Amino acid sequence: xxxxxxxxxxxxxxxxxxxxxxxxxxxxxxxxxxxxxxxxxxxxxxxxxxxxxxxxxxxxxxxxxxxxxxxxxxxxxxxxxxxxxxxxxxxxxxxxxxxxxxxxxxxxxxxxxxxxxxxxxxxxxxxxxxxxxxxxxxxxxxxxxxxxxxxxxxxxxxxxxxxxxxxxxxxxxxxxxxxxxxxxxxxxxxxxxxxxxxxxxxxxxxxxxxxxxxxxxxxxxxx
Ligand code: IPE
Ligand code: IPE
Ligand code: MG
Numbered sequence: 001x002x003x004x005x006x007x008x009x010x011x012x013x014x015x016x017x018x019x020x021x022x023x024x025x026x027x028x029x030x031x032x033x034x035x036x037x038x039x040x041x042x043x044x045x046x047x048x049x050x051x052x053x054x055x056x057x058x059x060x061x062x063x064x065x066x067x068x069x070x071x072x073x074x075x076x077x078x079x080x081x082x083x084x085x086x087x088x089x090x091x092x093x094x095x096x097x098x099x100x101x102x103x104x105x106x107x108x109x110x111x112x113x114x115x116x117x118x119x120x121x122x123x124x125x126x127x128x129x130x131x132x133x134x135x136x137x138x139x140x141x142x143x144x145x146x147x148x149x150x151x152x153x154x155x156x157x158x159x160x161x162x163x164x165x166x167x168x169x170x171x172x173x174x175x176x177x178x179x180x181x182x183x184x185x186x187x188x189x190x191x192x193x194x195x196x197x198x199x200x201x202x203x204x205x206x207x208x209x210x211x212x213x214x215x216x217x218x219x220x221x222x223x
Contacts, residue, residue: 004167004213007206008052008189010181011036013173013197026070031199033078040082040091040124042203046210050123050163054181058098058131072103075128079109083116092120096159097130125163132183135159160185168213170206172198190216 011032018028036053043051056071086093093113100107110128135158143153155161166185171177174195178186192209194201 002167002214002216002218003047004210005048005164006050006052006166007048007168007170007209008054008166008182008185009201010054010169010171010179011198011201012171012175012179014199016173017197017199025067028199029071029074033074035199035201036078037082037085039201039203039206040086040089042206043122044089046206048122048210050125052096052125052127052160052163052166052182054127054130054179056097056128056130057180058129058134059180061129072106075106076109079106079113083113086113086117086120086124090120090122091117092123093117094123094125094163095128096125096135097128098134099128099130101129123163125160127181130159131180132178133180136184155184158184168192168209170194170209172196172201188218188220190218 014028014032015025016028017031018025021027039051055075060071061068085091093110095110095114099110102110136154139154139157139159140149142157143149146153146157160166160182166182166189168191169178169182169186169189170192172194174193176193182189190213192212194205194209196205
């Protein structure tokens with residue numbers, strides 16, 4: 001039985017969750033944030049050392065301005081409301097992606113949150129303005145400046161370089177694609193695509209995913 005050290009989630013389906021209830025999309029995102037909060041609370045006892053969450057992709061800027069604003073405002077609210085709980089629960093925040101390009105006040109809040117949680121032992125890595133192809137290109141450029149471009153030097157320059165290898169990738173909402181998330185890191189990750197819409201995803205769903213993972217045989221090309 002293997003336990004997953006590093007789990008990543010493509011938190012998809014907020015819009016459809018809202019649509020089914022004839023609610024505005026913003027309400028779906030709001031409930032999505034609540035699902036994140038509950039999941040983080042339920043992490044203790046799962047054995048997960050790092051949970052990486054896809055919160056905003058570099059392609060999500062294509063959405064209507066109103067939705068992007070809603071998402072940014074939710075982010076501001078979430079950092080303010082949940083930072084104390086992160087600190088109290090020994091969570092270390094990490095941000096991956098081109099987050100420094102977000103609004104200056106969000107960048108400042110994130111920097112402060114990173115500093116305040118630096119001593120935590122369980123990592124929550126949030127992908128903000130994240131695109132995997134861009135991450136790989138940046139890593140390759142850094143590797144080239146330092147010397148050789150090899151799989152090892154690229155990996156060492158990815159945003160996730162200091163995280164454990166990715167064990168399990170989960171995507172909610174029934175879509176079966178990666179949407180530019182952790183392409184490099186997924187090379188030998190196990191994958192699980194579930195129909196549950198993100199706002200409905202609970203710690204019990206995560207536990208089910210971990211149980212499923214525990215029964216998989218990972219081969220890495222060997223036999
Ligand atoms: C995921 O839910 C949240 C973000 C991408 C920020 P969606 O907003 O993509 O929800 P659907 O896919 O439209 O249902
Ligand atoms: C991926 O979901 C991004 C996040 C969950 C943050 P999308 O809803 O943006 O992906 P596509 O457009 O369906 O591929
Ligand atoms: Mg979606």
